[in-house]
Amino acid sequence: MTKSEGAARAANDALHRLATALVDSASLVRAVPERLRVAPVEGVPPGSVPTLQGLLNRLTDALRLPRLDVVPEPAPLWSVELALSRRLMLGSGGYGAVAGSARPGRAEPEGVEGIAWSASTALPGRPFMVPSYDGSPLRCWTAGREDRPAVALVTACGMPVGLVKRWMTALSGSYRVVTWESRGLFATGTGPGPAALGDHSLAAQARDLLAVLDGFGIRRAHAMGLCGGAAIALAAASGSARVVSMSLWHGDYELGRAVPKTDHQRDVESLLAMASRNLKQAAGLHRLMRRPQALNGMRPDIAHHLIHPYATPDLLHRYGLLNGAIMSTDCRPFLTAGQPTLVVSSPKDTTAHPAGSAYVARRLKRADLRMLPEGDHLSAFDAGPELVRLAEEFLHDVTASHWKDT
Amino acid sequence: MDSDRTRVMARLLCTHPAVTEATVTAGADGRESVAWLVPDRSHAPLLHRAAALEAAGRLGMLGWHEPADGLRVAGVNRGETDFLYREIFTENAYFKHGITLPPGAVVVDAGANIGMFTLDVARRSPGARVIAVEPVEELAEAATVNAELHGVDATVLRCGLGRAESEIRFTYYPHNSVMSGGFAQVDEDSDVLRRHLLTGEGAEEGAQLDRLVTDRMTAVRRRVPTTTLTRVAADHGLTRIDLLKIDVEKAEMDVLEGIDAALWPRIDRIVMEVHDIDDRLAAVLGTLSAQGFSVTHEQDPRLALTPCHHVYAHRPEATAHDTCPSRVAATSVGHGPNLRTLERELRELLTRADPSAEVPGRFVVVPGLDEVTVQSPAPDAVPRATCRTAHLAEIWAGIFGPEAVRPDADFFDLGGDSLAAVRLLAHVERRLGEDALTPDLIFTDSTFGALAAAIEASAPPRASAATGAQRTGSEDPTPDRGEP
The missing domain is CATH 1.10.1200.10 (ACP-like)
Structure with a gap:
């Protein structure tokens, strides 16, 4: 490879990374009505800002995203902008390579638009819109062959699809994976802001799972619930035989006062209760969450997902209603569900108390509890080799017996 | 909460092995209900001793801090206790680069603060003897209480270590005691703190940073006595010093100058914080190398904007029987639960027995129920x-x-x-x-x-x-x- 070919490849790689990061952050970028600013990574010379701005404009235009303003320093940015900056890592991988790509006709055999298209169609790909039973539009994704057993991936409330991309990748080779984002928290069309929020109860969110199955023409599915998604999966399974089996990963459940909760659970419940009260209260809490320090407790590589439901006062208010319902609805009546279930947690989970998972596993008729020695709460979303192996083993067992008559 | 309920609750609390007696006082007039617990001497020795020390008036102006499960210490500022715990227990800032301890080690802890390093020595080296030197009266009192609380063989000297037996002007920062010292300069120290806060976790900025620095650097000036390490070794019969730890805020060179030629070969290891002002780091490294130590130094990335470095020196022949650092328990010193652990377990116990019951708002340990008053604690x-x-x-x-x-x-x-x-x-x-x-x-x-x-x-x-x-x-x- 010649020196100029090497430079061209480096530029292409850098552009691909940036385009992928923009797609991964698209929900956040679309969520905030004000124009967001981003800062390049440390070490990028301030004089390069116009070049980076030009490059970013081309990519956001190609991806039909609102434009972002590049600023030289991260100092004036608020939490969402900082999380976004950290994800985009503007100017990383060699500023020269990226800046070179900004000049038309150089080092970009696919063209910026081609790279943007390629990034937007890579997993998880473009969403399908499926209406729920009450008409609420749901942004849904699917991956894997249609003739494979279906897995409905139920993510944590308010989290963009990017957070479960690793699970989609890991399971879509053998299964047909479907997932969706929480109702009322994501822009569903080209217009700004999410659709009106209708019913926000846990029951309504559980019915969304069945609506998604209907939308894709799936008769039966394994429900894989992560964090608060575990409560949704549990509620859906208790009311419908279409959920033929479940796996519940680091679930966050309300199980009455006998089952302890972590300080984090209590704090978040308080926050949600306050935010759900009215928009004014949510706006006050939103100002608190705008502080850069709000990111301190969030893992940097996924902070742009975790901050999403806090991005605007309206989102926070809706999140208070939706996730508040998940965290406060007593799950004990759902423990009559008789489907085979894998329950996974770890004593290292300081976010959702593992005692909740242990209680659920004890009370369900056909549950197997795996209390892993390691693994904090967010590791459930990482789809690490051990968790994937655990999921595949369980899925293999339950799909072998339940898919014969599908 | 009625009296029948509080009696039932007290009986339940007593079923926990760490509780020998308990009573619950109902909340009234805006006060919380309180569970008063007498800790069991065998199952909760740490809390048992803490309650006795507090009842004897030993806590004075100090407060109980619990920076981790299983640990309870007397301290001055909770934030500083947490900082010291992280630095010493979690990050092992001192036990690196060949610095280990034999069983029954003799250790001099110069700049002992509230004695967290002394406690760390005790868990690493069973039977260790520690001479803790701390010139700030409040901190020395905390170090004394903590040694007693954890059963550590420690002698706390309320003076500074220096090049001579004398008396010096000393600046104490009550809200930032770890930077107190005989060479403290408020402007200079504020700058160091500002730089540390700019590079630490949750970096601060702007007016908030200025407020924080001003608050932390409120200074109290005193005169404190000093002595030399040679004198300390003679007075306390130290024929050898397995480890000399020095964290004396810019007086580190003075401590080394207070060591005479006869004492140097009897010191096996030294770990020290060095403020690299006027090439002091090079001078310290040179002194230690000349005395036959194998020397390493490093700077915590969070202190990159400050002149603070850590120096680790040991005599290679002295480490053959030392404790492997990896075998040290992470946090607990094996003295049963602290209050936060016990409280968590008791809350679970009560809610398991009666999910609808009001759990007491506060849990307090006392040496005996005679101590319980109707006053809120x-x-x-x-x-x-x-x-x-x-x-x-x-x-x-x-x-x-x-x-x-x-x-x-x-x-x-x-x-x-x-x-x-x-x-x-x-x-x-x-x-x-x-x-x-x-x-x-x-x-x-x-x-x-x-x-x-x-x-x-x-x-x-x-x-x-x-x-x-x-x-x-x-x-x-x-x-x-x-x-x-």
Whole structure:
């Protein structure tokens, strides 16, 4: 490879990374009505800002995203902008390579638009819109062959699809994976802001799972619930035989006062209760969450997902209603569900108390509890080799017996 | 909570092996219900000794801090105790680069502060003997209490170590004791602190940083006696020193100059913090190398903007029988639960037995139930101007510790984050109603005094006139259990 070919490849790689990061952050970028600013990574010379701005404009235009303003320093940015900056890592991988790509006709055999298209169609790909039973539009994704057993991936409330991309990748080779984002928290069309929020109860969110199955023409599915998604999966399974089996990963459940909760659970419940009260209260809490320090407790590589439901006062208010319902609805009546279930947690989970998972596993008729020695709460979303192996083993067992008559 | 319920609850508490006796006093007049516990000598020796020390008046102006499960220490500032715990216990800042300990080690802890390093030595080297040297009276008292509490063979000397037996001017920063010293310069030290805060976790900035630095660097000047390490070794019969730890805030070269030629070969290891001012790091490295030590140094990335370095020196032949650092327990010194661990277990015990029961708002350890009074155990530091302010003070103390209840104490300066703000708001709401404090207030005017004033101003007219005894209709009589 010649020196100029090497430079061209480096530029292409850098552009691909940036385009992928923009797609991964698209929900956040679309969520905030004000124009967001981003800062390049440390070490990028301030004089390069116009070049980076030009490059970013081309990519956001190609991806039909609102434009972002590049600023030289991260100092004036608020939490969402900082999380976004950290994800985009503007100017990383060699500023020269990226800046070179900004000049038309150089080092970009696919063209910026081609790279943007390629990034937007890579997993998880473009969403399908499926209406729920009450008409609420749901942004849904699917991956894997249609003739494979279906897995409905139920993510944590308010989290963009990017957070479960690793699970989609890991399971879509053998299964047909479907997932969706929480109702009322994501822009569903080209217009700004999410659709009106209708019913926000846990029951309504559980019915969304069945609506998604209907939308894709799936008769039966394994429900894989992560964090608060575990409560949704549990509620859906208790009311419908279409959920033929479940796996519940680091679930966050309300199980009455006998089952302890972590300080984090209590704090978040308080926050949600306050935010759900009215928009004014949510706006006050939103100002608190705008502080850069709000990111301190969030893992940097996924902070742009975790901050999403806090991005605007309206989102926070809706999140208070939706996730508040998940965290406060007593799950004990759902423990009559008789489907085979894998329950996974770890004593290292300081976010959702593992005692909740242990209680659920004890009370369900056909549950197997795996209390892993390691693994904090967010590791459930990482789809690490051990968790994937655990999921595949369980899925293999339950799909072998339940898919014969599908 | 009626008396039958409190009796049942007390009986349940006594079923826990760490509790020998218990009683529960019901909440009234805005006070929380309290569970008074007598810790079991065998199953909860740490709490048992702590209760006895406190009852004997040994705690004085100190407070109990619990920086991790299983650990309880007497300290001055909760934030500093947490910092020292992280530095010494979690990050092992001193036991690196060949610095280990044999069983029964003899250790000199110069700049002992509240004795956290001394405790670390005790867990690493069973039977260790420690001479802890600390010139700040308050800190030396804490180090003494902590050694006694944890059963460590430690002698605490209330003086500084230097090049001569003398007396020096000394600057004590009560809110930032770790930077106190004989060579302290407020301007220079403020700059170091500012640089540290700029590079540390949750880096601060702007006016908030300035406020934080000013608050932390409030200085008290004293005169303190000094002695030499040679003199200490002679007075206490130290024929060898397995480890000399030096953290004396710019006086490190003076400590080395107080070691005579006969003592140098009897010191096997040295670990020290060095302020690299006027090429001091090179001078220290040169001195130690010349004395036959194998020497390493490093700088914590978080201190990159400061002149602070750590130097590790050992005689290679002296480490053959040392304790492997990896075999050291992570946090606990094996003395049973601390209060936060015990409280967690007792809360679970009570809710398991009766999920609908009101769990006591507070758990307190006492050496015997004769000690229990009808008074709330709220810390003396809590101002009780009115019932509403008292509620805020209790909540504030619950989050930051009683020493943080000061009108000028700032929520964010104290380390409060967004979720802690939510916790504060939630507790205030539960006790005083939904409109007592709006989230914006914490953001715009975040000192304790300002928030207390806002809470007073938000009271209905009847409550504004009250000075403590009268409760308002909006005040929730349910004790705050830290639960939703």
